[in-house]
Amino acid sequence: MQIPFVDLQAQYQSLKDELDTAVLTVMRQCNFILGKEVSDFEQAFADYVGARHCVGVASGLDALKLALEAFGIGPGDEVIVPAHTFIASALAVSAVGARPVLVEVDEASFNLDPARIEAAITPRTKAIMPVHLYGQPADMAPILDIARQHNLRVIEDASQAHGARYRGQRVGTFGDAGCFSFYPGKNLGAYGDAGGLVTNDAGLAEKVRFLRNYGQEVKYKHVVKGYNLRLDTLQAAVLGVKLRHLDTWNARRAAHAAAYTHALEGVGDLQLPRVVTGDHVFHLYVIRTQRRDALQTHLNQRGIATVIHYPVPMHLQAAYADLGYGRGAFPITERLSDEILSLPMYAELTAEQQDYVIQAVKDFFA
Known part of the structure; x- marks a missing residue:
């Protein structure tokens, strides 16, 4: 698939x-x-x-x-x-x-x-x-x-x-x-x-x-x-x-996020998104694992597209070298860039597609 x-x-x-x-x-x-x-x-x-x-x-x-x-x-x-x-x-x-x-950002949100x-x-x-x-x-x-x-x-x-x-x-x-x-x-x-x-x-x-x-x-x-x-x-x-369709789509995204969280809770070293403040509309469903790169490769081999948001912290981008920040300036941000991975998330995601993604993630950690 x-x-x-x-x-x-x-x-x-x-x-x-x-x-x-x-x-x-x-x-x-x-x-x-x-x-x-x-x-x-x-x-x-x-x-x-x-x-x-x-x-x-x-x-x-x-x-x-x-x-x-x-x-x-x-x-x-x-x-x-x-x-x-x-x-x-x-x-x-x-x-x-x-x-x-x-x-620096809050590590939970x-x-x-x-x-x-x-x-x-x-x-x-x-x-x-x-x-x-x-x-x-x-x-x-x-x-x-x-x-x-x-x-x-x-x-x-x-x-x-x-x-x-x-x-x-x-x-x-x-x-x-x-x-x-x-x-x-x-x-x-x-x-x-x-x-x-x-x-x-x-x-x-x-x-x-x-x-x-x-x-x-x-x-x-x-x-x-x-x-x-x-x-x-x-x-x-x-x-x-x-x-006119945005609220319906957002409700579907929230349902997809709940399904991911229910199925992946306790799998491997995964850290799943936490709803910390207000109503999350899940533009992205972002997980964390220290084995991020290997997991992304595994999912790609299964035909599952994922994205890293964002692989290089802003303070380490060449465009912002002039700000004078070095590695270690924002340790939480740097950890996130090393560990985060966004799974497929869109309103039209079917139950069959989501089950396939969930099983592929579980297979990796098994």
């Missing part, structure tokens, strides 16, 4: 008529730039997460970058970022000329450890960027307390946590802004790059709208120096269809 890591073909087939109709409508209207589908999706997504505003942009990285820029964060400033995350979180900080200051934040704050610190990694909410209450005490912005990277809740509230709505990626493989994914920023701050939303569209207040009237970072109308049409 061949088990893909993510099966976008299966998802497309389940929504083919809806998606084809939405895309063909855009094609017939030929309104490809900031068409009605963009504003419709922005309103629908804002309503879904419980925010007053959503601004569609070209990617999750762009959402983070524009949030930072709109808040006036730039050269000479510092932004606190978890050490274990996808590099885009830090790249957004670098893109505005600020410095990402990495902070893999998210930013609130107990370590204050030690990293300096007079140059302007914001904290918690990441809701793998679909598990970061522990927002203590993070927000620290931010208030030090007058810092909070910009949530919710790129992997569409629909996740912390204390009953959707992530992305706790801080000053919440940033989402709609990369195709995400719980809510477009058919190309796409992103969005949500906020309750009308002024921030307006400024990001200007920045994403050449700094224009109206056409050919440029009030700030902006960019071309708009959400494509075709992608908005796709997202509008998929958003």
Whole structure:
């Protein structure tokens, strides 16, 4: 049996008529730039997460970058970022000329450890960027307390946590802004790059709208120096269809995660994901084992696709050698990079496919 890591073909087939109709409508209207589908999706997504505003942009990285820029964060400033995350979180900080200051993560949740934040704050610190990694909410209450005490912005990277809740509230709505990626493989994914920023701050939303569209207040009237970072109308049409199914998909992911956990508890030296804070939407199902590389090879030989998120810690990437961190700077992050493995996880995963994956993992440790 061949088990893909993510099966976008299966998802497309389940929504083919809806998606084809939405895309063909855009094609017939030929309104490809900031068409009605963009504003419709922005309103629908804002309503879904419980925010007053959503601004569609070209990617999750762009959402983070524009949030930072709109808040006036730039050269000479510092932004606190978890050490274990996808590099885009830090790249957004670098893109505005600020410095990402990495902070170790909590070993149970893999998210930013609130107990370590204050030690990293300096007079140059302007914001904290918690990441809701793998679909598990970061522990927002203590993070927000620290931010208030030090007058810092909070910009949530919710790129992997569409629909996740912390204390009953959707992530992305706790801080000053919440940033989402709609990369195709995400719980809510477009058919190309796409992103969005949500906020309750009308002024921030307006400024990001200007920045994403050449700094224009109206056409050919440029009030700030902006960019071309708009959400494509075709992608908005796709997202509008998929958003209606997101809660159902997330429920299926949670059921798949529960099945994995029930079947693999106590197998070998496996450490399974723990739901530590809020409602985990399981963008990824990430296991840990000291025999990670051998297990991945074994599963590949059985036709099972897996991914390591992320094999090289950010502080050891050549791109961030200038930050001056060396091996040993973040021991938890380094252990995670050596031990984590993501198993197949998508809403359309069948019971037969999941049973095959589970048996293959058990066979390895047997």
